[in-house]
Amino acid sequence: MASFISTLLFLFLMGGASPAGGQSSELTEPMCYDWGESSEAGVSVLEGESGWLSCPLFSHPSVYNYTSTQSAGHTLFWYRLLQGQDLEEPITSSSRLSKDRERLWLQPATSDDTGQYICMLRNKSSCSKIAMRLTVLRPDEVVRGVDCEPPVAVAATSEYIGLQGGKRLDCPDLQDAAKMADGEPTVTWYHVRRELSMCRQYPFWNNERQQNGASLRFYVMLDSYQGLYFCTVHYQRRGKMLNFTRSINVTAIYPPTVPKYPSILRPPKDLVSPVKPGSKVRLNCTGHFPIIRPDAVPEIWWTVDGKTLDKLADQRFSQTTRQVDYDRGDRFMENVLLIQDFQSEDLNKEFNCSVKNERGFETRRVQLREDVWLPSVELGCGLGVTLLLMLLLFVVYHVFWLELLLLYRSWFGTDERHTDDKEYDVYISYARNSEEEQFVLSTLRRVLENELGYSVCIFDRDSLPGGTITDETLSFVARSRRLLVVVSPGYASQGSQALLELKAGIDGMALGGHLRVILVQYKPVQRHSWVRELRRARVALALVRWQGDKSRELTSRFWKRLRVELPVRRVGREEEEEEEEGGNKEAVLMRLHSQNSTNSQTGLISNTVKDPQKVLNCAS
Incomplete structure (x- = not known):
């Protein structure tokens, strides 16, 4: 671009100089300097709309100004090379093609106008020309976001409005059209929100934005007012109604009253980052840049020992910058410092991240320490x-x-038979009624004696006739290792033998510790119906509940829980020897049976021994 300006300036000065010796320049044809086709001056026009071409030679007013060139004797000529042609043809003014200063107007443009256009500025001694491309698009060739958008061939301009603030929008190129119009142009406005696929034509049904003449006035800017705005300019020239459409992308930004100083979001203050020597280290710096001007470029960079990377003679250091977020004009930029093959001496270097905009500057240091390996995995x-x-x-x-x-x-x-002098493992206490007696004799006694190998004492079965009930009861309880109390609604009435057995067991457990009481709940009992001794025992002891058919199997929870409370019993050679001595016990059983028969005849005892084969050592 600098060479372009310098060359134009040289040609301009040469054009104003006189030939040597004062001879007239009319004798020679000036050489025309061709700048080729300008890539920046290409124009797109919608078919049926008005448009214009501006000569790129006048894009640098410091070199060429239309008024000054006309005063110096330069003339502007237009040529065109239409699509499919090989020869340039001069353009003459007509009702559709007209020249106005440095512009060539097409009112309106047709599809045949597509091609290359050349503007030439010359006088008698100098000549410069440059080409540009004109493309006339059909409406169906224009890419639109939603179907309701009007087709526009020119790229949209951008406008930024602060939230809760106001601004006036003018349709682009309206003033140019006003110079060519025979009267005052009119403007029609549209608002398009692509995310809602919605188009609205003015009026917009509120008082916060209104059209004032040809302009659109925002009194209070809201988020919902963002989007594309289209304006169609209508004007009359030489009896023809002409129009063109432009678009403006309106964005809501934070108002100017919000602080505009840049800030560093990452790394946080006083951060100490662990690094491993020999590894690749990435240091991340993220900055927040409030919007001041839409075209302002934020700055974010790293320094190592006060030097930027371009001044650091170490190829191991590199950085990349990118925008990570955009919020109502505010930018969030990220700069990553990459250190290849981190060395131990790099720990002594000072790493600083800095951010800067038009309002201020901030920097923050990152402290590094060597990472001590821990077997975290x-x-x-x-x-x-x-x-x-x-x-x-x-x-x-x-x-x-x-x-x-x-x-x-x-x-x-430990088997308690080897540590005490007790005769019985279990003494069973129960209410004397047919139902509980059936449960005790057919279930408890059978399993404890036959299946588990315990010696069981039952008063009604094992007591000898002629004795005192109280003395016999206390003797049996004292000679047993466990007192198994079958709790039911009819248990332990005041003055009954069951109550005596319960008191004896609790006293023996509390005083000597040589006896433990086990509570077996045969049937549920209301708390208020329990006697005092039973309530005392219930507080201190666990209750093993009988659950009917669920508890009959030996593997049920009832029998397992009961075995935990009973003495430890192992079946070994001693038990086998006791079974072999069963013949010696038969004489005692015969004697007991004879005595029980005599007592039943004299009426001294009403209960008979129901199973003489199970009485072992209850006789004294």
Whole structure:
């Protein structure tokens, strides 16, 4: 561009100089300097609309000014090379093609006007020419966002309006059309919101934006007023109605009252970043740049020891800048400093991120330290496995705690028969009625003796005739390791034998600790109906509930829970030897049977021994 201006200036000066010796320049034909085709001066016009071409030679007023060139004797000529032709032809003014100063007007443009146009500025001693391209588009060739948009061949201009602020919009090129019009042009406005696929023609149904003459006035700018605005200019020239359409992209920005100083969002203050020597290090700097002018370019950069990267003689350092966000005119820029093969001596360098705009400047330092390796993956995996195992063990214990407890007791539990002088493992206390007696004799006694191998004492079965009930009861309870109390609604009435058994068991458990009481709930009992001794026992002891048919199997929860409370029992050689000595016990059983028969005849005892084969050592 500088060479273009200097050449034009040289030709302009040469054109104004006189030939040597004072001879007339009319004797020679001036050489015309051809600048070729200008890529920046291409024009697109919609078919049927008015348009114009401006000679690019006058795009630099400091070199060529139309008024000064005319005064110096220069004349502007127009030529065109239409599409499909090989020869240039001069353009003469007509009702459709007209010249106005440095412009060539097409009122209106047709599809045949497409081609290359040349403007030539010459006088007797100098000549310059430049070409440009004109494209006439049909309406169906114009790309539109939504169907309701009017076709526009010219790129949209941009306007920025502060929120809650005001501004006036003028249709682009309106003043140029007014110079060519025979009267005052009129303007029609449209508003298009592409995200809603919605087009609105003025009026816009509110008082916050109104059309004043040919202009559109914004009194209060809102987010919803953003979008594309189209203005169609209508004017009359030489009896013809002409028009052209332009578009304006309106964007809402933060108002000028908002602080406009730049700020650094990342890295935060006092950040210490761990780095590993020999690795690739990325330092991220993100800055916020409030809008001041739409064309203002924000600045964000890194310095190393006070030097920018272009002055740093180290190819390991490079940076990239990009825009990461755009919010109502405010820009968020990111600059990444990339350090290849980070060295230990780089830790002593000073890394600063800086941002700058027209209002201010800010810088922030990034502190680096060497990253100490920690086996984070290994620790994380180990912790995860540990937590998983703990969770698994918790679930297993929650579901199988009874089985685990029984397994532990079978391995490490102590058989109490080797540590005390008790005769019975279990003494069963229950209410004396037919239903509970049936449960005790046919279920509890059978399983405890036959299936689990415990020695069971039942007063009605194992007591000898002729004794005192109180003394016999206390003796049996004292000679047992467990007192199993079958709790039911009819249990422990005041003064009954069951109450005596319960009191004896609780006293023995509280005083000597040589007896433990087990509560088995055969049927639900209301709390208010419990006697005082039973309430005391319920507070201190766990309750094993019988659940009917669900509890009959030996693998049910009832029997597992009951085995936890009963003494540890292992079936070994001692039990086998006791079974072999069963013949020695038969004589005792025969003697007991004979005595029970005698007592029943004399009426001293009303209860008979129901199963003589199960009485072992209750006789004294």
